[in-house]
Amino acid sequence: xxxxxxxxxxxxxxxxxxxxxxxxxxxxxxxxxxxxxxxxxxxxxxxxxxxxxxxxxxxxxxxxxxxxxxxxxxxxxxxxxxxxxxxxxxxxxxxxxxxxxxxxxxxxxxxxxxxxxxxxxxxxxxxxxxxxxxxxxxxxxxxxxxxxxxxxxxxxxxxxxxxxxxxxxxxxxxxxxxxxxxxxxxxxxxxxxxxxxxxxxxxxxxxxxxxxxxxxxxxxxxxxxxxxxxxxxxxxxxxxxxxxxxxxxxxxxxxxxxxxxxxxxxxxxxxxxxxxxxxxxxxxxxxxxxxxxxxxxxxxxxxxxxxxxxxxxxxxxxxxxxxxxxxxxxxxxx
Numbered sequence: 001x002x003x004x005x006x007x008x009x010x011x012x013x014x015x016x017x018x019x020x021x022x023x024x025x026x027x028x029x030x031x032x033x034x035x036x037x038x039x040x041x042x043x044x045x046x047x048x049x050x051x052x053x054x055x056x057x058x059x060x061x062x063x064x065x066x067x068x069x070x071x072x073x074x075x076x077x078x079x080x081x082x083x084x085x086x087x088x089x090x091x092x093x094x095x096x097x098x099x100x101x102x103x104x105x106x107x108x109x110x111x112x113x114x115x116x117x118x119x120x121x122x123x124x125x126x127x128x129x130x131x132x133x134x135x136x137x138x139x140x141x142x143x144x145x146x147x148x149x150x151x152x153x154x155x156x157x158x159x160x161x162x163x164x165x166x167x168x169x170x171x172x173x174x175x176x177x178x179x180x181x182x183x184x185x186x187x188x189x190x191x192x193x194x195x196x197x198x199x200x201x202x203x204x205x206x207x208x209x210x211x212x213x214x215x216x217x218x219x220x221x222x223x224x225x226x227x228x229x230x231x232x233x234x235x236x237x238x239x240x241x242x243x244x245x246x247x248x249x250x251x252x253x254x255x256x257x258x259x260x261x262x263x264x265x266x267x268x269x270x271x272x273x274x275x276x277x278x279x280x281x282x283x284x285x286x287x288x289x290x291x292x293x294x295x296x297x298x299x300x301x302x303x304x305x306x307x308x309x310x311x312x313x314x315x316x317x318x319x320x321x322x323x324x325x326x327x328x329x330x331x332x333x334x
Contacts, residue, residue: 006296014292018284022274027051030277040274059311064285072142076325084124114163131164136173141289144180146326167204171215172248174203183293222257244278255286
């Protein structure tokens with residue numbers, strides 16, 4: 001397997017492993033997680049009282065992975081494009097499937113609101129005008145695999161505009177995609193993190209203004225503040241200062257901040273993410289995607305990868321073909 005392909009596969013596997021590790025703790029407080037599980041250093045079942053993923057089998061992925069792969073299929077089918085109406089219809093169909101399965105893991109608030117507006121006749125560029133949550137960032141990993149250079153930001157915007165057409169929503173997605181694209185190219189984590197800041201800065205200029213902190217500025221602070229902290233202090237600082245809510249300016253910065261602090265140890269980074277509280281599945285999924293892009297599939301915890309692939313076999317079986325399709329687009333001159 002080539003280095004680039006290993007890193008591209010690692011991106012999607014890292015996302016799935018982080019998502020599954022954070023599944024049983026999502027929407028729980030850090031204190032509740034500590035009381036029930038201690039440190040989440042293994043794949044766990046969703047408890048009967050899990051707010052979003054009750055009774056799910058250990059290793060099961062959630063909406064983060066499912067929507068990322070949905071986006072990947074559209075990108076491959078449409079030669080690198082994400083037609084707004086096609087994407088909107090696919091998201092609607094995904095939610096209907098989840099409802100039939102009895103899942104509580106449905107579309108997020110920004111996406112649901114935007115798709116309702118789109119169904120009522122609003123233009124795609126208007127439907128996501130107030131989407132400031134992390135939905136665009138949580139599913140953007142395939143764009144980072146498929147796109148490079150000047151077309152990367154355009155591809156991010158195309159994937160985000162229908163649901164998260166705001167400065168924070170696009171900036172957060174652009175940060176994740178830029179980090180992944182840079183890491184898949186083999187540039188290493190420092191370059192990937194620098195690209196995340198620049199991606200966030202450029203992305204913020206492409207969305208509607210929304211009140212809140214600047215993603216690029218928060219990333220710069222997190223990258224200075226978090227590396228070198230002792231484990232408990234690191235977790236306290238990410239949870240209490242950076243934040244782990246569904247807001248893009250918190251959870252996406254938390255995920256990339258953990259990459260900056262623990263990027264040489266993917267298992268420790270993912271365990272920390274899954275134990276923080278808040279939107280743990282998304283924080284761990286984004287963290288895992290960037291670390292997978294940097295270290296490759298071979299650099300991820302092999303035991304976790306094997307279990308997640310087995311438990312989610314129908315969903316993840318086409319992963320290799322999807323990666324090959326995304327890399328064909330990446331290598332096509334534009």
